[in-house]
Amino acid sequence: MPRIKRKEAPRRVDSPREQVQRPLFDDFLPHLIARLAYQLNGDLVEKLRREGINVTRWRILAVLSMGEGITIKEIIDRAMIQQSALSRALMRMEKENFVRRVLRPDDARCVEVYLTDKGRALFSSLNAVVRRREQRLLQGFSEAQTAAAFALIRRLSRNMNS
Numbered sequence: 441m442p443r444i445k446r447k448e449a450p451r452r453v454d455s456p457r458e459q460v461q462r463p464l465f466d467d468f469l470p471h472l473i474a475r476l477a478y479q480l481n482g483d484l485v486e487k488l489r490r491e492g493i494n495v496t497r498w499r500i501l502a503v504l505s506m507g508e509g510i511t512i513k514e515i516i517d518r519a520m521i522q523q524s525a526l527s528r529a530l531m532r533m534e535k536e537n538f539v540r541r542v543l544r545p546d547d548a549r550c551v552e553v554y555l556t557d558k559g560r561a562l563f564s565s566l567n568a569v570v571r572r573r574e575q576r577l578l579q580g581f582s583e584a585q586t587a588a589a590f591a592l593i594r595r596l597s598r599n600m601n602s
Contacts, residue, residue, distance in 0.1 A: 473596075480573065487569050493562070496521055496529050497538075498570075501555070501563040504539065509552035511544075538562060 466472075481495065488498055499519035504510055506518075516523055530553065533539045538559035544550040555563065578586050 480577070484570070484573065488566065491562070491566060493566070496525055497533060498566060500526070500529055500533065501538070501559060501566065502570075504553060504555045504559065505563045505567070508554060509542070509544075510554075512551050512553065515553065533559070 484498075485495060488494060493501075496519075499521060500515060503515050503518045512523070512526065515521065516526060519526070521529070530539060530541065534541060536558075537556055540554050540556055542552050542554065544552055578589070581589065
């Protein structure tokens, strides 16, 4: 039986404008960073939701795990949360006994926030999930490459803040 030759669809040729724009967008560092953050957060949101927590509350827990008596300003700066959202989240977290707020003895205008034992336990259980995700992200990287990646990202952040 003779073989029937199919007509091939004409190949689409990108216009010069499309040829220029595609590589620029795919090679645009802020886009790549945003896309990576989107990928990381999408999966994380689902895992946190199962524990009854959102990304804002996770960030608060993570910042508070860094030390005792973290101020509201420090939480805002480190967790990248607006003050109004932080206030609402802290009120709920305090009612649920994850955090406690204390006026600073030498300056009543300043509030320090502490993790409770319950908050520390929640952070520890969620941190295990987050660290596994970090390991997946860094899979195949040597110790030196991992250190270089952290240094590079910290430098990019400093550059944006200067």
